[in-house]
Amino acid sequence: MAKNLTKRSEDYSKWYNELVINADLAESSGVRGCMVIKPYGFSIWEKMQAELDRMFKETGHQNAYFPLFIPKSYFSKEASHVDGFAKECAIVTHYRLREDGKGGVEVDPDAKLEEELIVRPTSETIIWDTYRKWIQSYRDLPLLINQWANVVRWEMRTRLFLRTTEFLWQEGHTAHATKQEAIEETEQMVNIYAEFVENYMAVPVIKGLKTESERFAGAIETYCIEALMQDGKALQAGTSHFLGQNFAKAFDVKFTAKDGKQDYVWATSWGVSTRLMGALIMTHSDDKGLVLPPKLAPDQVVIVPIYRNDEQFDLVSEVAKEVMKELRSKGIRVKFDNRDTYKPGWKFNEYELKGVPVRLAIGPRDVENGTLELARRDTLTKESISRDNVASIVVDLMDEIQKNLYNKAASFRTEKTTEVSTYDEFKEVLNTKGGFILAHWDGTAETEEQIKNETKATIRCIPLDAKEEIGICMVTGKPSNKKVLFAKAY
Amino acid sequence: MAKNLTKRSEDYSKWYNELVINADLAESSGVRGCMVIKPYGFSIWEKMQAELDRMFKETGHQNAYFPLFIPKSYFSKEASHVDGFAKECAIVTHYRLREDGKGGVEVDPDAKLEEELIVRPTSETIIWDTYRKWIQSYRDLPLLINQWANVVRWEMRTRLFLRTTEFLWQEGHTAHATKQEAIEETEQMVNIYAEFVENYMAVPVIKGLKTESERFAGAIETYCIEALMQDGKALQAGTSHFLGQNFAKAFDVKFTAKDGKQDYVWATSWGVSTRLMGALIMTHSDDKGLVLPPKLAPDQVVIVPIYRNDEQFDLVSEVAKEVMKELRSKGIRVKFDNRDTYKPGWKFNEYELKGVPVRLAIGPRDVENGTLELARRDTLTKESISRDNVASIVVDLMDEIQKNLYNKAASFRTEKTTEVSTYDEFKEVLNTKGGFILAHWDGTAETEEQIKNETKATIRCIPLDAKEEIGICMVTGKPSNKKVLFAKAY
Numbered sequence: 001m002a003k004n005l006t007k008r009s010e011d012y013s014k015w016y017n018e019l020v021i022n023a024d025l026a027e028s029s030g031v032r033g034c035m036v037i038k039p040y041g042f043s044i045w046e047k048m049q050a051e052l053d054r055m056f057k058e059t060g061h062q063n064a065y066f067p068l069f070i071p072k073s074y075f076s077k078e079a080s081h082v083d084g085f086a087k088e089c090a091i092v093t094h095y096r097l098r099e100d101g102k103g104g105v106e107v108d109p110d111a112k113l114e115e116e117l118i119v120r121p122t123s124e125t126i127i128w129d130t131y132r133k134w135i136q137s138y139r140d141l142p143l144l145i146n147q148w149a150n151v152v153r154w155e156m157r158t159r160l161f162l163r164t165t166e167f168l169w170q171e172g173h174t175a176h177a178t179k180q181e182a183i184e185e186t187e188q189m190v191n192i193y194a195e196f197v198e199n200y201m202a203v204p205v206i207k208g209l210k211t212e213s214e215r216f217a218g219a220i221e222t223y224c225i226e227a228l229m230q231d232g233k234a235l236q237a238g239t240s241h242f243l244g245q246n247f248a249k250a251f252d253v254k255f256t257a258k259d260g261k262q263d264y265v266w267a268t269s270w271g272v273s274t275r276l277m278g279a280l281i282m283t284h285s286d287d288k289g290l291v292l293p294p295k296l297a298p299d300q301v302v303i304v305p306i307y308r309n310d311e312q313f314d315l316v317s318e319v320a321k322e323v324m325k326e327l328r329s330k331g332i333r334v335k336f337d338n339r340d341t342y343k344p345g346w347k348f349n350e351y352e353l354k355g356v357p358v359r360l361a362i363g364p365r366d367v368e369n370g371t372l373e374l375a376r377r378d379t380l381t382k383e384s385i386s387r388d389n390v391a392s393i394v395v396d397l398m399d400e401i402q403k404n405l406y407n408k409a410a411s412f413r414t415e416k417t418t419e420v421s422t423y424d425e426f427k428e429v430l431n432t433k434g435g436f437i438l439a440h441w442d443g444t445a446e447t448e449e450q451i452k453n454e455t456k457a458t459i460r461c462i463p464l465d466a467k468e469e470i471g472i473c474m475v476t477g478k479p480s481n482k483k484v485l486f487a488k489a490y
Numbered sequence: 491m492a493k494n495l496t497k498r499s500e501d502y503s504k505w506y507n508e509l510v511i512n513a514d515l516a517e518s519s520g521v522r523g524c525m526v527i528k529p530y531g532f533s534i535w536e537k538m539q540a541e542l543d544r545m546f547k548e549t550g551h552q553n554a555y556f557p558l559f560i561p562k563s564y565f566s567k568e569a570s571h572v573d574g575f576a577k578e579c580a581i582v583t584h585y586r587l588r589e590d591g592k593g594g595v596e597v598d599p600d601a602k603l604e605e606e607l608i609v610r611p612t613s614e615t616i617i618w619d620t621y622r623k624w625i626q627s628y629r630d631l632p633l634l635i636n637q638w639a640n641v642v643r644w645e646m647r648t649r650l651f652l653r654t655t656e657f658l659w660q661e662g663h664t665a666h667a668t669k670q671e672a673i674e675e676t677e678q679m680v681n682i683y684a685e686f687v688e689n690y691m692a693v694p695v696i697k698g699l700k701t702e703s704e705r706f707a708g709a710i711e712t713y714c715i716e717a718l719m720q721d722g723k724a725l726q727a728g729t730s731h732f733l734g735q736n737f738a739k740a741f742d743v744k745f746t747a748k749d750g751k752q753d754y755v756w757a758t759s760w761g762v763s764t765r766l767m768g769a770l771i772m773t774h775s776d777d778k779g780l781v782l783p784p785k786l787a788p789d790q791v792v793i794v795p796i797y798r799n800d801e802q803f804d805l806v807s808e809v810a811k812e813v814m815k816e817l818r819s820k821g822i823r824v825k826f827d828n829r830d831t832y833k834p835g836w837k838f839n840e841y842e843l844k845g846v847p848v849r850l851a852i853g854p855r856d857v858e859n860g861t862l863e864l865a866r867r868d869t870l871t872k873e874s875i876s877r878d879n880v881a882s883i884v885v886d887l888m889d890e891i892q893k894n895l896y897n898k899a900a901s902f903r904t905e906k907t908t909e910v911s912t913y914d915e916f917k918e919v920l921n922t923k924g925g926f927i928l929a930h931w932d933g934t935a936e937t938e939e940q941i942k943n944e945t946k947a948t949i950r951c952i953p954l955d956a957k958e959e960i961g962i963c964m965v966t967g968k969p970s971n972k973k974v975l976f977a978k979a980y
Contacts, residue, residue, distance in 0.1 A: 030564070030619050031607065034557035039635060042554045064532045067524035068609075068640055068656050069580070072587070074520070076594045087586060090559070091597055092609065094581040095644040097562070104566045107581055107606055116597055117521065119558075119582065119609070129520050139831050145529060150558055150640065154585040166558050341629050 007287045012231040016282060020160045023290045023353050025277065033158040033165030040354060041277065043298040045168070048276060049148065051200050051295075052170065055192050061144040061172060066126050068150075069117035074125040078250040081124065084217020088154035090119040090165075119152040124218060124243070124269055127173045128251040135175060135265055137256045142185070143175040161278035162235075162490050169273035175265045177255065179244070182266035183221075186242040189270040190223035193238035201276065202293040202405040203227050203283045204413055205237060206436070206485060208461025213445050216269075220244040226460040226485065228413045229282040232434025234460045234487035237279050240270035278490070283409050284378075290355030291377055293405050294398040301327060301334040301394060302356045304347045306363035316362045319387070323360065323372070326391050332398070352377065357401050358394060378404055419483065423474045426486070430457055436487050440480035442473035451475060451486070460485045497777045502721040506772060510650045513780045513843050515767065523648040523655030530844060531767065533788040535658070538766060539638065541690050541785075542660065545682050551634040551662060556616050558640075559607035564615040568740040571614060574707020578644035580609040580655075609642040614708060614733070614759055617663045618741040625665060625755055627746045632675070633665040651768035652725075652980050659763035665755045667745065669734070672756035673711075676732040679760040680713035683728035691766065692783040692895040693717050693773045694903055695727060696926070696975060698951025703935050706759075710734040716950040716975065718903045719772040722924025724950045724977035727769050730760035768980070773899050774868075780845030781867055783895050784888040791817060791824040791884060792846045794837045796853035803828075806852045809877070813850065813862070816881050822888070842867060847891050848884060868894055909973065913964045916976070920947055926977050930970035932963035941965060941976070950975045
């Protein structure tokens, strides 16, 4: 039953897929490109949702729910939006099946919709069509709404969590009286994403602006957070868009200000998705399986009893239950795996695979000596600890493991971030070391495109904290005033 | 701005629609039959979700997520299931749009799917197709899984919350080694539903079994809970199905028992939906608007300041904030509406419309006298209370209001439940008094159908607590051993 994973160094992509499946996170379904999120994977996603939802509500946002379907014509109302989204989408054309006379069913040609419905790839259009009814005056603003939902984008090449035809996400859609307020909201949300990803997922990110060609379809400005995976590829972990008045104009959403003047409303939208699961997995995990930061681990501690007979089982169980109770009273999520159907060795492998931060083993000798064996998932170290100190040790360890994972990922990123001056150097680093590369760029879409075509690297973002400096574009030699962040990306 | 609702006695159906819209619960969208759940309505649904989710987890269930789309062929695998569901459904036939050359977009005929995908009306088929991979041995059982999801059933006549093309729900899908265990699970879940609806929604329900013709498509037995609305019509509030081995056989899901023998797995499924919002609204609300039980009210208490100038505002605000702090420390959800853009009278109407259980008003005289004005939404009574006792009074009131709403609804139901002996009496009660009618029935689908055609009343359920007694069917005179529950229903 020991499920040995392919090593990362052998085949990173294969390692990832095996880990996702064997750690019971997700699997492919019978529907092309759609995944099943398994209970263990879903329980991690639920923890993410709970924290994000709390952060959204603390900043004044409310949840609501908008329809899954969007009439086709809505997409045509915002020109760049339709270009970006309406192309690859699931289209509902009929509303009834009938018996096919061969024991199966077929589409009833008489039940054709007058206007086709698109399964939402994102909800700006249906939401702004609704906001027209909700917004009349400045009193109705700001409107700060979030939705947790499933969305569908017809992807040709899919990978579990990273790119699937259907995925789960949240999408915030806000409306404001002023441009300034909308920009502040956009920035607030990218900061909240960064805070969540760094403090809960223990994944360091770089905040920045997307270049025009990488912007959300319909946005004036797209803010993003970019993380670095262990294979040296970047992963966009969240985006926050300043939409200007584009959608308000497309859907005729105006408001009357205090002074009686009418103006179009200013908009933002922002989202993170189950893709974050991919970032979490690829940042921390190792060849033995998943490694979870304590703040998001469904079980933070697992207790495994070691015994040879019923008498020993009763003896160690008694202590295990006391320890469990003590840890729970400190707010630790702890599981006592007393299943008789599996051996301790199998359980050790299983919880390593599933990334449980701390494992406690208790055998008859431990009971005698007043000890426990504690194993850390992040460092794979083991030590014997005193039964009396278990609660304080474990509580401290939760913090320590959380920090250790972040620091490890941050060190890795520092090591894998290179500043270059020339295009040759750029290509060399990209092909040998990989990772993030900071380089001067002339600010044109042409040069960006050329670099992408020649190297497969893209501009991940223009970092918000980029130093102003005098420089020249590594490709064209044209002037540039700051280095931008390049990488190959998921 | 005072939104006067149509009176229930004038037009119950119009009253309901106006209330749902004006209390900011939901509204129709631009997509036929699909609703937008507005933030206030959604926050009530979130409270319901949280309690139900806790109850499911406490009984060992885990959440997971399965695809939105189901390949058409899956439906044909369980014969009665396809009859029940595949007829009215949204069908995805294409996966790409293209420009139509007239500034819009059209379906790309080259992007036709080989096999059409059905937007899930319920997920038994896709889930049991997955369970085949998850279940091999008795060690994998029981499998206790729930999913929170959106589903689509193409409805021709829709009403907000009660019947919409898309709705939100949870669907539990469990797999068991024995028939007995599956039946126990089915019964456990209908009991959990009853407990939730009675204790949190304050809506009394009757638990029972559906007749064969009203059973879920594919079920051996359907348990349900039935509630009575103020217009004397019944509303099915939740169902729990014992599916036997039907889906296991259709999707070939077998397990190896401890003794090495192979057998098909036993199944259940159970669900409640945003329809519960309709039941909540129609049970308690009155001509002034929504009435919410404290356990599900997003705001349990609202504080409205009464003032004529800034000085008075500062004075009452100070007390209001202290009261708010004090109530919050007792776990009460309280809101201080200090908006200057609306007058107190407007706010009073608004919170009556939105069903906030308790309103506290504070004016300068109250500050002077150490009093507050307390208004109860359920009884529409007002009294002056001492500032010093506010916390204990409000805490007690939360319980009292919760109980009062339940008792009021239970009394109404008792009053509106009639036992009849003859079919004439049955018709008479149905046409004058309405409500639940208990009558003997011969157990045949023919008689059930005849009654439905002649009176529009259906058998809501065979109550679990029905007394065994010797009787004769009110229509055919054939023997019957218990009375069953009839009503006109939503």
